[in-house]
Amino acid sequence: MQIATWNVNSLNVRLPHVLAWLENNPVDALALQETKLTDAKFPVDALAEAGYRSVFSGQPTYNGVALLTRSEPADPVAGIPDFNDDQKRVLAATVDGVRIVDVYCPNGGDLDTDKYAYKLDWFARLHEYLAEELARHDRLVLLGDFNVAPRPDDTHDPDKWEGRILCSPPERAALQSLLELGLTDTWRLFDDREGRRRFTWWDYRNGGWARNAGLRIDHILASSALAAGCTDCAAHVGERGRKRPSDHVPVVATFD
Numbered sequence: 001m002q003i004a005t006w007n008v009n010s011l012n013v014r015l016p017h018v019l020a021w022l023e024n025n026p027v028d029a030l031a032l033q034e035t036k037l038t039d040a041k042f043p044v045d046a047l048a049e050a051g052y053r054s055v056f057s058g059q060p061t062y063n064g065v066a067l068l069t070r071s072e073p074a075d076p077v078a079g080i081p082d083f084n085d086d087q088k089r090v091l092a093a094t095v096d097g098v099r100i101v102d103v104y105c106p107n108g109g110d111l112d113t114d115k116y117a118y119k120l121d122w123f124a125r126l127h128e129y130l131a132e133e134l135a136r137h138d139r140l141v142l143l144g145d146f147n148v149a150p151r152p153d154d155t156h157d158p159d160k161w162e163g164r165i166l167c168s169p170p171e172r173a174a175l176q177s178l179l180e181l182g183l184t185d186t187w188r189l190f191d192d193r194e195g196r197r198r199f200t201w202w203d204y205r206n207g208g209w210a211r212n213a214g215l216r217i218d219h220i221l222a223s224s225a226l227a228a229g230c231t232d233c234a235a236h237v238g239e240r241g242r243k244r245p246s247d248h249v250p251v252v253a254t255f256d
Contacts, residue, residue, distance in 0.1 A: 001096060001255045002027040005218055007104070007145040007201075007248035011035040011066070014246055015043055018068075019050055021239065026051070027252060028070050029095050031102035033145045035064030042066065057088045065091040065102045065144070080129045090126070092133070098226065099137035101130070103144035108165050116165070119147075123174035130181055134223060142183060143220040145201075145248060148175045150185065154216035156199065166217060175219075184227035186220045186253045196237045201248045208247075209240055220253040229256040 004027045008014040011032065022030065030052075035042070037058045044054050047068055057078035058064035065088060067073060073093035080090050092101040106122050109115035134140055148171045152158035161167045179185060199214025208214065220233060232254040239249045 001029075001098065002252055003029045003031075003098070003100065003141055003143065003220065003255070004250050004252040005031045005033070005102070005143040005145070005220060006250040007033040007218060007246060009034045009036075009246040009248065011037055011043065011064075012041070013244060015046065017239065017242060017245070019046065021236070021250060022050055022052065022068070025236070025250070025252065026070070029098075029100055030068040030250075031091075031100065031143050032066040032068065033064070033102070033104035034062075035066050036061055037064055055091065055093050057091045059086075059088045063088045063104060065089060065104050067091055067093050067095075067100060067102055069093070069095045071096055080125050083125045083129075085122070085125075089122075090129075094137070097139055099133060099140040101133060101140065101142045103142065103146065105144065105146045105148070107147045108171065110165060111168060120170055120174060123171075123177075127174075127177050127181070130178060130183075134181055134183075138223060138225045140183075140223040141220060141226060141253070142178065142222075143251075143253075145217060146175060146219050147217055148172060149215045149217055150175055150219075154198070156211075156213045156215070161215070166215065178221065182224055183221040184224065184230075186222050186227060186230045186233040187216070187251075189227070189230055190233055196240075197235060199237075200235045200251055202240055204247050218248055218251050220251055222253065222255070226255050230254065231256050 056066035
């Protein structure tokens with residue numbers, strides 16, 4: 001089974017990219033973030049023609065998450081239960097016996113802002129929700145754009161990034177708390193990458209892609225029952241070099 005994540009930074013703009021990628025990479029499930037579409041405008045028919053069912057939770061201009069699956073998704077849930085949040089950032093469904101939780105975690109802005117406080121509170125709510133989900137589903141994948149680079153070597157320039165947004169100790173601790181629930185960062189099972197293959201995001205500004213000024217902030221975390229059978233996890237970095245690309249690339253994990 002192959003499960004992938006991709007922050008497309010506007011599905012309206014990137015739909016041709018997604019369709020072309022799925023044609024060449026027919027994964028079993030693809031989690032999308034930053035779809036930036038209302039539900040009424042989600043391209044259900046175009047994706048169905050490509051062989052994919054869709055569940056989605058969107059809003060205009062910002063945020064938005066979706067799951068594209070080759071088989072019928074079951075028990076979809078949008079948002080974190082009992083958390084009153086207008087931002088569309090979480091979507092879960094069961095696919096072929098695997099509970100898939102798609103997240104678009106807050107960026108946080110700057111360390112001394114309300115957005116940063118919201119980010120840390122949001123992660124705490126996610127932790128509570130995941131603890132409950134793992135109690136119900138031993139086969140679970142949590143994936144998406146986490147807006148956290150877990151370690152210094154997940155950045156192109158640790159001296160520049162250490163302590164800043166996306167790399168601050170509280171953010172990293174929040175991500176680590178999710179792993180301590182019993183999840184494995186599948187990327188780290190195959191941790192021998194160099195160059196562009198080390199990262200999943202490159203800023204549009206200041207020639208980020210050309211300079212390989214990247215970060216690894218898109219993750220696929222698997223429960224122990226799945227991680228034991230993970231045979232690969234890799235970023236498809238070529239997508240960043242396309243015309244009008246997202247600033248993120250797909251990350252794909254393969255489970256035996």
